[in-house]
Amino acid sequence: MSEEKSLNFLEEIIEKDLENNTHNGRVLTRFPPEPNGYLHIGHAKSICLNFGLAKKYNGKCNLRFDDTNPTTEETEYVESIKADIQWLGFQWDEELYTSDYFDQLYAYAVKLIEKGLAYVDDSTAEEIAAQKGTPTSPGVTNSFRERSMQENLDLFSQMKNGDFPDGAKVLRAKIDMKHVNMLMRDPVIYRIKHAHHHRAGDKWCIYPMYDFAHGQSDSIEQITHSICTLEFVPHRELYDWFIEKLEIFPSHQYEFARGNVNYTVTSKRRLLQLVKENFVESWDDPRMPTISGFRRRGFTPESIRVFWDKVGIAKRDNVIDFSLLEFCVREDLNKIALRRMAVLDPIKVIITNYEEGKTEFLPAENNPEDEHAGHRDIPFGRELWIERDDFMTSPPPKYFRLGPGLKVRLKHAYIIECTDYKTDENGQVTEVHCIYFPESKSGEDKSGIKVKGTMHWLSSAHAQSAEVRLYDRLFNVENPASEEGDFKDFISEDSLKIISTAYIEPALKEAAMQDRFQFIRLGYFCLDKNSKSDHLIFNRTVGLKDSWAKEMKK
């Protein structure tokens, strides 16, 4: 018996349309990025929504590149966007480009002129802005508005033919200069731009504006539900006006609230700054909120999909806790990550009663959450590495780790007891001496000894070296963009910590790019894309929940 999950407002709209047979049972959505940058976590919400809705209602979802501004768009972005969508686990029905509709869009504009609903305006951008008025004062008309249909037709044709320089003229819809909605005050619908288009090449020197491209493209594709974010609400009136006047397929626009996550920024401008000014390494730096950044960081597509699913769809402004994202990756990774041991900050342990030169191979399960994950054998010997944090010369109460006279279990191995330790001239511990209890071997413990703590470790004779990169949130304030001053002043100093001399267990030599690991007691890790077989680099996706650290803070 499955719990009935309530519908969000978009699902309700679709189900009602399905019920009324509004589009003959057809559901067609679209994801319409402008190829002028990399996709970020916020885009992922829109992707999950549009593709998710199509999937749920047996419909289709198109990928349409909204490439109407040749000066900002590049093929590089097209490729990265496609890769990101597919990585997230979605496949579009058709791959389309607004630029492929330029001929049709031009014909629509001509139709508007013929209907007396558009005119060529010679005013400068400044003049047009001034004539537009303000939200509280109506705009005024100019003499160009009264041009004859034939003159408009000729002029628009000349614009298309490249007879005028950039900015000399624009085509405007003739609506109402006194309209309360500023967007309806004779919006510019075509501008002159002698620019090379990443796809259309040099065929065009006039390009349609967003409002004269988006809705029309939806209509051409017969999109049934055109879903966008809240800031486009005022555009809907224009969207509907064009569809009505052009007498084309009535697509409808619906708006939802974009998802914001705290401790990060998602504006294109700021993301670009982080990259260009080298605050991060690249667009896919694991600290970036880009989809490629999350991918490199080790996030799974599943975790991001689940994240947005848990957040839900609504129309109110929101800021989602980063901790929900962390929860979602941990939840997924816990199920699939192979358990391995690594020591990031090593300190030597010598088992004084263990035979010198002897090596034992101990079986260790790969994943306690997955009985089919099997096991590997890990080497044990007289000299080991343990984490420096796991030893204290004078431990506080409830410290279930090593200290003089204390016993702990070494994971998958024996119980040991600390008998002595050595320090250097600074008092820094250099060596911990222990004895082990042969009877206490993991899986066949007959020692009867009970210990509270279990620690990870590595045989120093077998441990391999690797570089480990620890990432944390990029900013140390919840909303860097709204903070006084430059948002870059709030970049956290702890966002990246590189450990160039970590030790890892031998099995990790075999690590592959797609593998996910849990370094026991440390967190989830994956190989970085720059990792080489003779220089392994691991990225920490997210740490484990650490209730001991929390306890210590009290």
Next chain:
RNA sequence: UGCCUGAUGGUGUAAAGGUAGCACAGCAGUUUUUGGUACUGUUAGUCUUGGUUCGAAUCCAGGUCGGGUAACCA
């Protein structure tokens, strides 16, 4: 200032006039060869003022607060 839009625990999201629920976070505990996982319990909420109604988070009116909006960007 005009128009549009929204308001439910710390956060996100449900409840379509009839028990304010779920998740994250927090707190407490149980289990545990990861101070992980799993499990249990628990703290905490309907912006405000009126009205309609047997009954209002929900409907109505006023107010308050938040967001959007005045590119030849999308």
